[in-house]
Amino acid sequence: MSQFSVIGKNVPKVDAFEKVTGQPIYAADLKMQGMLYGKIVRCMDHAHARVTRLDFSEALKIPGVIKILGPEDVTQTTYNTGACDEMVSDKVGHLLGDLKDQTIFTYHVRHQGDAICGVIATSEEIAERAAAKVIVEYEPLQVFMTPSEAEKTGTHQLHPDKPNNMAFQLPDAMFPGNSYGWGDAEEAMKEADLIVEDNFYVNKQKQCQMEPHAYIAQVDGRGRLHCWSSGQMPKITHQKIARLFDMPMSMVKIHSTTIGGGFGARLGIISEPETCAMALAVPGRPVKVQTLREEDWIISESRHAGDYWMKLGFKKDGTPVACQARFKANTGAYFTHASGVPFTTGAWLSGMYKFGALGYQGESYFSNQAPAGAYRGYGNPQTNFVLEQLIDRALTQLDIDPVQWRLDWHKGVGDDGWCFGVKYPSCQLSECLRQGAEAIEWDKKVAANKQQSGVKRRGVGVSVMNHTSGAMPMLLEHTVTTIMMNEDGSAVVSTACSDLGQGSHTVLHQIAAEALGLEMHEVTLKTGDSDANGFDIGSHASRTTYVGGNSILEASDDVKKQLLDRASRHLDTSVENLEFGGKTIFAKNNPENSITTAEICRLGVYNYMDPETGEPEGAPGQIFGFSSHFAKHNSPPFGACFVEVEIDTETGEIELLELVHTHDIGRTLHPAMAEGQMVGGAQQGIGMALTEEIYYDDQGLALNSSFTDYKMYGSSDMPKMKVILVEDPDPHGPYGAKSVGEAGLTSPVGAIANAVYNALGIQFKEAPITPEKVLKAIKENGLNFA
Amino acid sequence: MKERMIELTVNGINLNISVPVHQTLLDTLREQLGFTDTKYGCGTGECGACTVIIDGEDSLCSCMALASTLNGRSITTAAGLAEQGLNAVQQAFIDQTAVQCGYCTPGMVVKSTSLLRKNPNPTEEEIRKELEGNICRCTGYDSIVKAVQQAAQSFPEENTQWDNAVELKTGAHS
Numbered sequence: 001m002s003q004f005s006v007i008g009k010n011v012p013k014v015d016a017f018e019k020v021t022g023q024p025i026y027a028a029d030l031k032m033q034g035m036l037y038g039k040i041v042r043c044m045d046h047a048h049a050r051v052t053r054l055d056f057s058e059a060l061k062i063p064g065v066i067k068i069l070g071p072e073d074v075t076q077t078t079y080n081t082g083a084c085d086e087m088v089s090d091k092v093g094h095l096l097g098d099l100k101d102q103t104i105f106t107y108h109v110r111h112q113g114d115a116i117c118g119v120i121a122t123s124e125e126i127a128e129r130a131a132a133k134v135i136v137e138y139e140p141l142q143v144f145m146t147p148s149e150a151e152k153t154g155t156h157q158l159h160p161d162k163p164n165n166m167a168f169q170l171p172d173a174m175f176p177g178n179s180y181g182w183g184d185a186e187e188a189m190k191e192a193d194l195i196v197e198d199n200f201y202v203n204k205q206k207q208c209q210m211e212p213h214a215y216i217a218q219v220d221g222r223g224r225l226h227c228w229s230s231g232q233m234p235k236i237t238h239q240k241i242a243r244l245f246d247m248p249m250s251m252v253k254i255h256s257t258t259i260g261g262g263f264g265a266r267l268g269i270i271s272e273p274e275t276c277a278m279a280l281a282v283p284g285r286p287v288k289v290q291t292l293r294e295e296d297w298i299i300s301e302s303r304h305a306g307d308y309w310m311k312l313g314f315k316k317d318g319t320p321v322a323c324q325a326r327f328k329a330n331t332g333a334y335f336t337h338a339s340g341v342p343f344t345t346g347a348w349l350s351g352m353y354k355f356g357a358l359g360y361q362g363e364s365y366f367s368n369q370a371p372a373g374a375y376r377g378y379g380n381p382q383t384n385f386v387l388e389q390l391i392d393r394a395l396t397q398l399d400i401d402p403v404q405w406r407l408d409w410h411k412g413v414g415d416d417g418w419c420f421g422v423k424y425p426s427c428q429l430s431e432c433l434r435q436g437a438e439a440i441e442w443d444k445k446v447a448a449n450k451q452q453s454g455v456k457r458r459g460v461g462v463s464v465m466n467h468t469s470g471a472m473p474m475l476l477e478h479t480v481t482t483i484m485m486n487e488d489g490s491a492v493v494s495t496a497c498s499d500l501g502q503g504s505h506t507v508l509h510q511i512a513a514e515a516l517g518l519e520m521h522e523v524t525l526k527t528g529d530s531d532a533n534g535f536d537i538g539s540h541a542s543r544t545t546y547v548g549g550n551s552i553l554e555a556s557d558d559v560k561k562q563l564l565d566r567a568s569r570h571l572d573t574s575v576e577n578l579e580f581g582g583k584t585i586f587a588k589n590n591p592e593n594s595i596t597t598a599e600i601c602r603l604g605v606y607n608y609m610d611p612e613t614g615e616p617e618g619a620p621g622q623i624f625g626f627s628s629h630f631a632k633h634n635s636p637p638f639g640a641c642f643v644e645v646e647i648d649t650e651t652g653e654i655e656l657l658e659l660v661h662t663h664d665i666g667r668t669l670h671p672a673m674a675e676g677q678m679v680g681g682a683q684q685g686i687g688m689a690l691t692e693e694i695y696y697d698d699q700g701l702a703l704n705s706s707f708t709d710y711k712m713y714g715s716s717d718m719p720k721m722k723v724i725l726v727e728d729p730d731p732h733g734p735y736g737a738k739s740v741g742e743a744g745l746t747s748p749v750g751a752i753a754n755a756v757y758n759a760l761g762i763q764f765k766e767a768p769i770t771p772e773k774v775l776k777a778i779k780e781n782g783l784n785f786a
Numbered sequence: 787m788k789e790r791m792i793e794l795t796v797n798g799i800n801l802n803i804s805v806p807v808h809q810t811l812l813d814t815l816r817e818q819l820g821f822t823d824t825k826y827g828c829g830t831g832e833c834g835a836c837t838v839i840i841d842g843e844d845s846l847c848s849c850m851a852l853a854s855t856l857n858g859r860s861i862t863t864a865a866g867l868a869e870q871g872l873n874a875v876q877q878a879f880i881d882q883t884a885v886q887c888g889y890c891t892p893g894m895v896v897k898s899t900s901l902l903r904k905n906p907n908p909t910e911e912e913i914r915k916e917l918e919g920n921i922c923r924c925t926g927y928d929s930i931v932k933a934v935q936q937a938a939q940s941f942p943e944e945n946t947q948w949d950n951a952v953e954l955k956t957g958a959h960s
Contacts, residue, residue, distance in 0.1 A: 012880050019888030020876035020895055022823020022864040029822035124817075208923050210827050210835055210889040260825075260889030261923055293828040501887025501924050672883035672929070679926035680886065707832035707921060715917040715927040 006510045007735050010672040011520055013506045015258075015499070024258040027230050028214035032286040035216070036066060038278040039119045039127035040271065040289065041134050042299070043109040047145075047368040047700025048156070051107040051116060053137035059119060062133060064126035067281050070117045071105040074277040078103055079244050081301070082336040082373050083236050083268035087475035087537060095171050099335035101159060104273045109138065110158060110333035111370045112701050113298035118278050120287060143700040147307055147328040147365035158333070158366040167331050167338035168364040170346075180346045181323075182420070183357025188322035191356075192313025196394045201766040202382040203693040204305035204330070205684075207375055208712060209500075211260020212296040213270050217279035218286035227276055228255045232266040233538025235496050238530045240269055241276055249530075256528030262500035263684065264374035265300045267540050268336075297705035301373025302694060304329040304341045304364075308386045312355075318400045320409055321356040325349060327382065331364040332371040338364035341372070343474070344418070345379030349387060351418035351466040351636065353409050368700045374540065376681065376742045380467060381688055381749045388463040388750025389763050401446070402462050402754070403437045406640070410464060417636050418466060419473055426730040426738070429464060429638035432662035435724050436462070439660045440642040449758060455785050458657070459759025460644045463750030469635045469739035470543035477543065477631035479551040480534025483512070483559050485623040487605040489583060489598030491516055493555070494526040496536035497548040502741055503673040504544040510669055511549045511734050515556035517582050517597070534628070542739030543631075545669065549734030551629035559625035566600045566619040635730045637738040638664040641682075641747035643719075645755040649778055649785035652771030654690060654756060656719035659748060663723070666730035666738035674740045678723045681744020686713050688745070689752040690768050792857040796821060797866030805853040812836045814853035815863065823865040823892045824848055827921070834920030837893035837900075838863050845900035847919075864892030867899055874937040875899045882933040886924030894920050898934045906938060 002008055018024045043049065056068040080100045085093055105115050116136055121127035142156045149155060150165035158165055170178045189195065216228040225247060231237045234256045242252040259266065275289045291299070306329040313322040327345045331338040342362030349360055395402050411417075412427040437443070445460045452458060470477045484492040493512045499505040505525050512523045526532055536548065560580070567585040568575045571593050579588050586594035603618025610617055642660040647653070661678045668674050691711040695703040704710045729736020749767070757763050762777045778785070789804045796819060805814050812829075815821040815838070827835030831850040838848045839862040848861075867873045875898045878884070885891050894917065901908060901916045908916070913934045914927070922930060 010883065013883060013885060015888065016880040016883075016885045017872075019885045019891045020864070020872065020879045021868045022825075022892035022895075024888055025822070026825075026889065028826060029816075031820075208921075210825075210833065210887065210921065210923055212826065212828075259887060261887040263923070290826075293830070293833075501889075503883075503886065670883075676883055676886060676925055676929055679928045680924045681926075683926040684923070706830065707828055708830070712921065712923070714921065715914040715931065716911075718914075718927050721926070721928055 004514055006520055007514045007669055008671070010670060011506065011510060013503055013673070014509050015505065026211055026260050027216060027228050027257040028290055030216055030228055030257070032216065035286045035288055036120050036122060036282060037124040037127045038275060038287045038289040039131040040274050041116045041119065041131045041136065042113045042295065043116055043136070043138065044112060046109055046138050046140055047112045048141040048143045049109040049138035050141060051109065051136055052139050053135065054117065055135035058135065059130040059133035062126060062130045064122040065130045066120045066122065068117055068119050068134065069105065069278060069281055071103065071107055074104045075245060076103070077244050077246070079240060079273065080335055081268050081270060083233055083538065084337055084340040086236050086239060095173050096339040097168060097171065098339055099159065101335050104277050111368050113295065113370060114333070115274060118274055120278050120282055124290065143368050145367050145369055145696060145700055147330055147367070150365040150367050162366065165366040166363060167335055167366050168342060170343065170362050179359045179361050181350060181358035181360050185322045185324045185357040185359035188357035189311065189313045189324065192321050193316045194314045194394055194397055195311060196390050197311035198390065198765055200308040200386045202306055202308055202385055203688065203767045204369065204372065205303040205375060205688050205692045206297060206694055206710065207263035207265035209261030209263055209265050212293050213291040213300060214289065215271055215275040216286050216288045217276045219279055219283040221284065223251065225252045225276060225280065226255060227272055228257050229272050230257045230259045230266060231269060231272070232259060232262045232498050232500050232540065233268060234498060234528065234530055235535050236538050237269050237272060241272055244273055245276065245280065254530040256498060259498060259500045263376040266500070267374040267538070270300050294705045298370045298702055301336055301371050303375035304331065304372040304382070306330050306382065308382060310386050310390055312390050312394060314394050314398060316398065318398055318405055318408065320353055323349070323355040323358045326361040327363070329364045330367050330369055330372060332367055332369040334371045336371045336373045341379045345383050347418035348380040348466060349383045351411060352387065352464065354411055354415065369696065376684060377745045378742065380465060380742065380746045381685060384463055384465055384746050384750040385753055385767050389753050389757065392754045392757055393763060403433055403442055406462065406464050407433050417634065418468060422473060422634060425633060425635055425732055426666060426728055427638055428664040428726040428728045429640060431726045432638060432640040432664055433464070435726065436640045436642045436660045436662040439722055439724060440644060440658060442642065445644060455649050456646055457649060457759040457785060458644065458646050459755040459757065460642065461751045461754030461758055462640060462642050463747045463754060464638065464640045465743065465746040466636050466638050467739060467743045467746065468541060469546035469637065469733060470631045471541035472631045472634050476537055477547050479536045479548050479629050481551040481555040481627045481629070482534065483555045483625035485559060485601045487602045489596065489601045490522040491518060492524050492526050493552060494533055495548060495551065496527060496533035497544050498527065498539045500539055502677060503670065504539060504548065506673065507545050507669050508548055508552055511552050512556060515553050516559060517580060542741035542743065545737055546635065546733055546739055547629065547631045549737065550631065551627045553734050554627035554629050555625040558627065559623055562623050563597055563600055566604065567595055569619050570595050570600065633732040635666065635732045635738045637666065637740065637743055639743050639747050641751040643748065643751040643755040645752065645759055647756065647759050647774065652774035654769065654771070654774065656686065659719045660722045660724065661744065663725050663740060663743060664738065665725045665727060665740055666733045667727055667736035668725050669735065669737050671725065674725055675723045677740045678744040679721050682721065682748045683713050683718065685745040685748030686752065688767060689749045691770065693768055790854040792854060794853070794856060795860040797862060797869065807852070807854045809853050811848040811851045811853045811856060815848060821863050821865065824863050825889055825892060827889070834897060835890050835893045837896045837920065839896055839900050843900060843903050845897050864895050867895065873899060875902065875934065878933040878936040882929045882936060884925060884929040884933040890920060890922045894922065894930055898937065901934070902938055908938060910935065
């Protein structure tokens with residue numbers, strides 16, 4: 001029997017009942033009295049241009065148009081829609097060269113979709129018609145779309161402080177030689193018997209969360225600014241909006257709506273500034289902004305595409321002596337996460353294998369692409385695509401089995417994790433590799449593939465990854481929890497942790513219920529109210545279960561300490577002599593001397609005076625537990641993914657036959673939700689490897705901003721999947737849990753590429769690996785599979 | 787703006803309403819009648835978030851139909867399926883943890899119910915085929931397919947326990 005009552009159980013998701021009937025309120029579902037509608041006029045015909053004429057006169061003639069705001073009608077304070085600027089100290093931000101380079105509306109269009117002005121009208125339809133009547137004339141400017149175009153001499157410079165459009169490189173002051181790693185990789189490389197080296201391109205992938213962004217903002221009678229937002233970082237949104245409009249945080253309230261998926265797209269802010277600016281122009285009236293899908297596609301941040309060079313050196317016996325790499329990320333039109341992603345891309349690289357020496361250079365370049373930002377994995381899938389393929393290329397030449405080599409050389413307990421000095425406290429990657437290889441019948445299939453013939457070719461591939469549970473010590477890791485004990489002993493847990501759908505609120509309920517000895521329904525989570533919830537950095541970096549969970553445990557300990565103190569008084573014995581038994585506290589030396597926690601809570605609130613003794617009936621005061629928790633570790637999880645593919649060498653089509661996903665989870669708090677993260681993550685990793693990319697024409701205009709033209713794996717396309725969760729409780733995680741959120745996406749990327757390599761003997765240096773690329777490569781390599 | 791009177795039955799309620807002739811059924815449901823359980827995902831019939839059941843069995847993307855052309859028709863949304871308590875599909879979505887962000891869920895539930903009403907015993911392939919027009923970016927579809935299979939098994943009333951396929955294995959150190 002399990003030692004836990006709710007941990008590790010597939011309890012119903014706390015939001016599931018409402019969701020299956022469609023009752024939760026997403027931002028777009030809100031309707032308010034006197035509501036106006038905002039429509040943002042965006043530049044759709046140019047990727048880089050200057051506005052030469054902006055004329056509202058025709059639009060203002062349409063009945064129902066209330067106001068139109070241009071670039072000069074709103075605050076000139078600049079901001080960064082990302083969140084990295086709020087998560088590092090000013091000193092580090094300065095060293096990194098972080099920029100706040102965005103404005104609410106602009107005369108300088110830096111990417112297709114940049115916002116020019118905002119129309120406020122009495123209906124959505126009128127706002128749309130008026131937006132079409134706004135006259136905007138442009139002077140086109142030189143368009144540049146890639147890092148190599150961006151850094152060319154003579155290219156238009158997007159920001160005066162960033163020569164050659166280089167938005168970021170690892171700063172020398174923090175990373176000597178602008179390089180992250182250990183040892184002298186260039187020197188160490190000279191010792192190698194075998195060197196593999198290549199240039200790769202990683203693709204611009206879109207999160208494609210199902211809910212298009214929508215917002216409402218309103219200034220109330222007291223002048224308070226309210227914003228209904230589906231952001232995944234409500235407290236960061238709170239801070240950013242207050243600062244942008246120069247208001248104290250007490251005069252801004254963020255109401256979090258149900259979040260229809262995020263995957264990074266809702267990290268930081270998106271169109272909250274435009275919506276709030278419009279609301280401030282019409283005090284008292286709520287203003288709603290509904291983003292259209294095609295609009296959402298080009299204005300919200302995507303994954304960083306980029307050019308990735310890597311060089312690996314090995315001894316004949318497989319010993320990895322050196323790794324050198326350089327990632328030139330495409331940050332797009334604005335700074336956003338230009339410093340965060342190129343750092344972590346190298347950090348994940350450094351956390352994986354025991355190279356003798358490693359040197360990684362990370363950079364970001366501006367371009368006229370839509371801004372890049374956070375996307376599930378945050379640099380990790382990019383590294384996975386490149387590193388895992390190059391490893392396999394070397395292993396083919398060394399004639400070493402890919403699973404065995406990874407067993408021999410992956411980092412583990414006691415080694416430095418992705419951030420030096422923070423050592424891995426737990427690691428079950430070897431077990432993941434062994435169980436995954438067994439599940440997919442690795443040895444049998446590798447042997448069979450060597451003998452195959454015909455136009456259809458099969459291949460198996462493996463890839464491993466390390467990730468993180470929260471972003472300490474790189475970024476701030478802080479969550480505040482208060483637990484209010486109701487007078488009947490049930491609990492209200494207040495925290496700003498958001499749930500993007502992954503189930504964090506369910507897991508946080510489980511943790512609180514387990515810690516307090518309560519049933520699931522005796523715990524309520526109070527979230528989504530910036531007036532009530534203390535600080536939380538937001539849902540990102542696979543942190544909510546780990547950091548939010550530990551914060552709840554800390555606050556629960558505070559509650560339990562108070563309960564014990566009071567029980568000691570009620571039962572007239574020492575705290576040391578007391579023990580919890582479910583919802584009862586009893587004396588160890590006399591179990592009949594006991595009191596329920598509900599009774600303690602009741603007496604604390606209804607603290608009447610006993611008329612006979614003149615004394616209060618119990619210890620006075622309602623019990624509140626509190627925690628302002630800073631994460632002490634980041635307990636990285638590992639994982640290994642195994643894939644089998646079948647490739648039609650006449651059509652280039654790659655069919656995924658099977659995907660085995662193993663994960664080093666610490667302890668599983670909710671098996672079905674953990675499995676859901678792995679399977680759902682795989683769907684996105686498959687997309688990155690095989691089908692998903694935003695394509696642009698030569699003028700920088702997006703070609704596939706729709707679900708028809710942007711290809712994602714659907715219900716019929718998904719392979720047979722098996723998820724294996726390998727448990728070994730982590731010393732730091734809540735009940736031993738490590739993260740599972742982002743991990744599911746990462747390792748399928750490299751595993752698929754390696755399976756294709758195993759099938760065809762060809763490596764693909766540009767993701768995604770489309771049928772066109774497969775056919776072209778077969779032809780170029782002069783291969784004949786008939 | 788030209789309007790047309792239509793008679794529309796939504797979740798069993800008979801309504802006589804005037805709708806702009808160019809208004810989609812999605813907008814009529816959400817904006818005019820307040821049935822916000824039907825979701826806007828793309829507006830172009832690509833994602834299935836706005837799926838509703840029409841005349842009890844077939845499904846359609848409500849963003850692709852003009853309300854003014856649906857005079858006399860009957861519409862069922864996800865909320866309408868739960869009027870006598872959750873239907874078997876909805877219960878199965880909860881049991882199989884087939885719900886994550888929930889935005890595609892009403893459309894998925896409606897589409898799956900439509901499938902099971904037409905074919906109460908579908909193969910896994912038929913289920914996956916039927917759901918091709920409904921995009922979910924959270925689950926990877928496996929839990930949804932399992933939910934439809936569970937619902938099919940217990941259709942209309944049986945309540946079968948479903949064995950979850952996730953495997954928990956003990957690590958070497960524990």
